[in-house]
Amino acid sequence: MSGGLPSSAALVAAASGLSASPTGSTVIGMAVPGVPYNTLVVACGVAAVGCAAGVVGSLALLRKRPLVGDAAAHATLAGVAGAFLLTGRRDLASLLTGALVAALVGLGALVLVRRVTRTRDDAATAIVIGGGFGLGIALVSGITARGIPGGGGLEHFLLGHAAALTADDARLLMAVSATAITLVVLALKEFTLVAFDASFAAATGWPIVLLDQALVTLVAVMVVVGLPAAGAVLVTALIVIPPVAARQWTERVGTLVALAGGVGATAAVAGVVVTSARPGLPTGPVIVLAAACFCLVSVVASPRRGWLVRTLRAAAERRAWAAGLLLDACVRAAERGDGTFTVTDVTDGRTARAAWRMLEHEGLVERLHEPTAEARVPRDAWRLSVRGLDRARQRQRRAAEWVAAFDRAPAAAKERFSLDLPACAITTDAGDTRAT
């Protein structure tokens, strides 16, 4: 776990450096030729949000509640419209405050429905989405229909519109994101403990309800600051997708959190860059598609859990298994005759041919003679090599050991015995690590 910590600490340092506006302005102020200052600041702000959403989302994923922010996200729309109606202001801070209130009300409603009715969680989520988003849509389109000045921009909160952000807005997003990341890094130990084994955490006195509430609140906050870039409909994706992508690459919590932050930030920047080149395209969907690309690549090609590697590994295991069986068949064939056999004696069908090639390749079988014109033995006579005999004996010994262990085991334990006979695979290092 701690392996990844330095990197997440570095993330915090980076994010807080960005957010400290007086000094940070020098960082942001570094002019990149050809890119307007505002775009640069906005990109930094959205990147910080993407990073923090990934970081917080990792915890939600580990706690098995990846969609906890979805209902809150949809409810934010009503909060944005409500704040606009109540205060008449449309600066980002007021609108997002309204959104946060609505998100927390939505989460509260979810808890209430779960507590006092028979309605199950899934339907409760749908009810909060329907109520919150329906109210939001009704308010926003009512405001638009009445032509209230300044109300036109509210639609940007549906699908995200990063271009509408000002430099000050971006600094606000950075500050909130940096705070969220700092909190996660500070309490990473606690969040991990609760997510891994809640009953142990509770038994050792950790307040799991408090930690869960903190996590859900962090998710709600990230949903809210994600609104301007990703929009109410898609901001959930910022919480869900980067951690899923990151999970494919690591077995360490710290690394997972840091990678998810990186994926989120990169996707967010991609969204800003693409939509600044193509005005009219909402930012949210582009960010989500960028994150989805990361996810797709990760699921297919990550080195340990990826589909590609798993498929290849499964095929290799099947081949090794078949080769093992073929080796046994060779031993039997050799014992039947004079210690030699032909390929057709022992193989049958395509799998066995592939297995035969494997035996040949590993030098476990050898041709009796190099075929010559005057040889009296059949052209296709083979025998087990010294290595092959050795390997075959090893296999038999392991199989016998396994059977003996099975016989010794108490009846209750027998059904738990691994049936894949790992010891019998042909290659010595192919033993499954799950075997006891």
Add this chain to the structure above:
Amino acid sequence: MTDSATPSATGDRPVPLVEFHDVTVAYGRRPVLWNVDLVIDAPCLFGIIGPNGAGKSTLLKAALGLVPLVGGTVRFAGVPLARARHTIGYVPQRESVDWDFPVSAFDVVLMGTYGRLGWFRRPGPAERASARDSLARVGLADVADRQIGRLSGGQQQRVFLARALAQEAAIYLLDEPMAGVDARSQEQIFDVLASLRASGRLVVVVHHDLRTAAEWFDRVALIDMRLVAAGPTATVLTPDNLRRTYSGQVELLREVGLAVAERGRTS
């Protein structure tokens, strides 16, 4: 370590290590454990035995505050749970865990030290050393870096035991540590428990196998929704007591429990 961890005894009579006083536990509104009165006064290997659904695990969970008590009190060495947490090591049932979680065996054991670390402090060299020792004591030093799901069932259970060892507690509570574990791991786990007893710790084990219970435990409690009997193994595991535990005499307790849960609807 034990001395500092054990809350001070008061009076001349030794304060019992664990004391259940009239403990009644309900899931939701349905009572599943009625008025358990149980005192464990000296370090030993203590077994909690009973049929499925008898409330054995519930008793441990109630002691640890994981399920609320509807009646009664639990005290550890004379003090309530809140002040005794750092003296208790706990091994929960393995089912409660996600095996695909991105942590290594060593990380899991390290979690045992979190309790004494407190908020926001990270494990340092002392905690890491303690975790390494604990892992070595259960014979798993060589798989420390392996992801938890890639260990066998018996190894996982030993990792959990090691985590409890890393808690450096005076009282150990184990929930079915032998369930679904191969014979070799069972022996290893038992050896560790015996060594804990030898060093003056109390080890309370929820266990369902009567045959091994007689040979492993110094003292046992028989439980079936209520305490049937408790005391030295030889005097408690009598045919009569076992009949009273395993013959389902408490159908009535179940029914009344359901009636209690239904209250407010039918009344």
Add this chain to the structure above:
Amino acid sequence: MMAGTAGGMHLWAIATASVVAAACALVGTLLVVRRQSLLGDAIGHAVLPGIALAVLAGARPGGVAVFGAAVACALVTVGLVQVLRAVAGLAEDAGAGVVFTSLFAAGVVIVTLGASRIDLDASCVLYGILEMVPFDTVPVGGVEVPRGFVSSAAVLAALVAVAVPTWKLQVFSAFDPDGARAAGVPVAAVTTGLLAATAVATVAGFEVVGAVLVVALLVVPAAAAELLVHRLHRVALLAVAFAVGGAIVGYLLAYRWNTSAGGVIAVVLVAQYVVAALLAPEDGCVAQVAGRVRFAWRVAREDRLAAVWRAMEQRGTPAGPRSALEHLAGWWLRVRGRIVGAASLSAAGRREAEMVVRSHRLWEAWLGRHADLPLDHLHPPAEWVEHHLGEAARRRIEAELEHGRGDPHGREIPPEA
């Protein structure tokens, strides 16, 4: 070509909304009982790229090709979630979260980029276009009928036609998939059929409330109905009624307030749910509170009566009330004549008190025999169990006790009335 007068247009819009809501509620009932409401949400989002591509390719909105594309998208979504679970070990909710947001994002990008060429834009995806429905008509039997109405009526008819004969299979598979499979029900086909039905209903719902709020049409009426009735076909019928009512009221309110009909319809549906949750006769919040109050009142009355009875038994003065409620109960029992004077009971009061004391002492006796508890520990559990034992339970305990009439303290246990 417009469908008649302004009033006529509203009627068509209301009719379309009602038909669509009914179709969604019918399908949604099955999703809710299967605990797969969020599948409705996921499909609502995920069909967008299918619809957009079909329309881009020249299909007419509301036409068969669009429905086909949507069904394909729904199946792809579910398939991808399964693939993610198998390949990446991803739980279904996380997988769905990845897949439906990605597909919806793709859909929005397609719609936005193709906006110049097709009749679909981002705002219609989010708000629905119910207000526009009456403007696009086709002649049916000489009458100009909105195209949207025709296609959603066809959807409803098709769903009903499929649902009625296969309802039992759906119920069986929803309730006990393994049992159904064992009994030879083609569970996979049934589930796929439900998915397809959800996709079709979703496309119809799209026009009325937009992609996001389809989940409200699908789930909320069924969730409300489920609180009120318990048989599945009744849940479905009531859900349909709620949905139609919500669509009509929502449309009218939206018209009055000059805002999006889809949004208001969703809000009205949720309001219906809230009312149902408050007022449901058995599990409603009001009923629950009332039940608790009634129980507390009964306990207070019984405690009071038992206190007086025990005082009479021991010829002493009854213990004082332990709570304000018990105090009130004492006053009430005096008013009703159950308690007479300082410490005596009427015949009826006596009978009631005896049953409480009987429950109490039977329980003490039983617990004393079955749990090795010291005498002084027997009273507290009996003190609350006494209010829960019925006549049958008391008779059973008495039969199990076999012997004697006394409780562990040596006092007599009153006989059953």
